Amino acid sequence: MSLVQIRYFLEVARSGSIREAGERLNIAASALSRQIQNLEQEFGMPLFERKARGMELTPAGEIFARYARTMSLETDRVRSEIEELRGIKRGIVKVHSVEGVIADVMTNAIAQFRAMHPGVRFRLTACGTDDVITAVREGLADIGVSFNAQPDANVHFVRRVPDPLVAIVHRSHVLASRHEISFPSILAHAVAIPENGFGIRRLIDDACRVKGISLSPALETNSIEALRGFARSGAGVAILPSTSSRNELKQGGVVLIPFADAPLRSATMDLSILAGRKLPMAVNAFMSVLERCLISPENSVPP
Numbered sequence: 001m002s003l004v005q006i007r008y009f010l011e012v013a014r015s016g017s018i019r020e021a022g023e024r025l026n027i028a029a030s031a032l033s034r035q036i037q038n039l040e041q042e043f044g045m046p047l048f049e050r051k052a053r054g055m056e057l058t059p060a061g062e063i064f065a066r067y068a069r070t071m072s073l074e075t076d077r078v079r080s081e082i083e084e085l086r087g088i089k090r091g092i093v094k095v096h097s098v099e100g101v102i103a104d105v106m107t108n109a110i111a112q113f114r115a116m117h118p119g120v121r122f123r124l125t126a127c128g129t130d131d132v133i134t135a136v137r138e139g140l141a142d143i144g145v146s147f148n149a150q151p152d153a154n155v156h157f158v159r160r161v162p163d164p165l166v167a168i169v170h171r172s173h174v175l176a177s178r179h180e181i182s183f184p185s186i187l188a189h190a191v192a193i194p195e196n197g198f199g200i201r202r203l204i205d206d207a208c209r210v211k212g213i214s215l216s217p218a219l220e221t222n223s224i225e226a227l228r229g230f231a232r233s234g235a236g237v238a239i240l241p242s243t244s245s246r247n248e249l250k251q252g253g254v255v256l257i258p259f260a261d262a263p264l265r266s267a268t269m270d271l272s273i274l275a276g277r278k279l280p281m282a283v284n285a286f287m288s289v290l291e292r293c294l295i296s297p298e299n300s301v302p303p
Contacts, residue, residue, distance in 0.1 A: 006068045008036065013048075018036070069139040077279070093121070095142065096144050097127075098132060101244065109286070120282050125141070128198045128222065139274060143283065143287060145290075146270045147241055148270070149270045160268040163243045164242055164258065165200065165265070168237065169238075170232060176255040182259070187213065190237065192219035192237070192238040192239070194227065195222050203264060271287070271291055271294060
C-alpha cells in the first residue's frame, strides 16, 4: 500500500463520507472509492461498513486506522528530521486549543516562535476540551491545549498549569466588591456558562451535583468571547478560567472573583501530545515556547 492510500483512507475515516473526503482531498469521489476498494481487496475483508448515513469503520478498519495514523505521524516526523539537517526552517505545527487561551497566550507563543523560525507555519483550531483530546488521540493535532481534561491512556499531559475558575462581572455589578464567592451564591443572578463538551462545563455540572443544586443559565454557548461579552455588558455573571479573563481584567471593565469552592479552584489548563510519539523538531521546539507562555503569560519572552 502507498502513503497516498493511507492518506485517503484516513480522510474517509475522519469524514465518514466518500463525497466529503473527496472534496477535502480535491479528487473525484469515484477515484477515492476505487482506492478504498483496492485496500479492502488487499486485506481480503471490508474496512468500512457502507450505511445510508455514511461510512463507518469495521473492526478490521479500526485496526488498520491505528496503523494508518501511526504511519502518517511517522511520515511527518521523517520529513521533519530531514528538514532538521538545515535547522528549523520549515514545517507545519498543528494545534487544537480551547478558545480561552488563543487571543493572548497562543498568539503570543506563535509570534515569538515565528520571530525565531519564520519558515514554520501553524494550523490552529479552536474547539472544546473533548474535541481537543480527540484530535490529539487521533493524530489530527500535534499539540493540544485543553481545560481540566479527563485522563486518556493515549494522551500524554506534558504540563497541567493551575487555572482556577472565577466569576466575572462588570465592575458596577452588585457582586463586584466581593473578594471571594461560593458557587451556590451566584445562582441568584443571571449566569452564563459554556455548553457541554467544555472542561469548564464539566466542572460546573460536577459542582451542581455535589451540592445538590440546579443551574438554569441565562446564556449557554460554545463561544468564550460571548461569555466575556456577557460579563462586560453587565448582563450577569460569566464563569471562566482565570487565564481566559486576563485581557478583560487589564482593560478594567470587569472584576474577577475567586470561588471559595475547592474543586473550582483546582482546575488546570492542560498541554498534551499523543502518548509515545516522538515529536518533529519544530513541534518540540514550539512546545517549549508554548509551555513557557502558559506558565507565565506576562513574562514569556524567551531569553
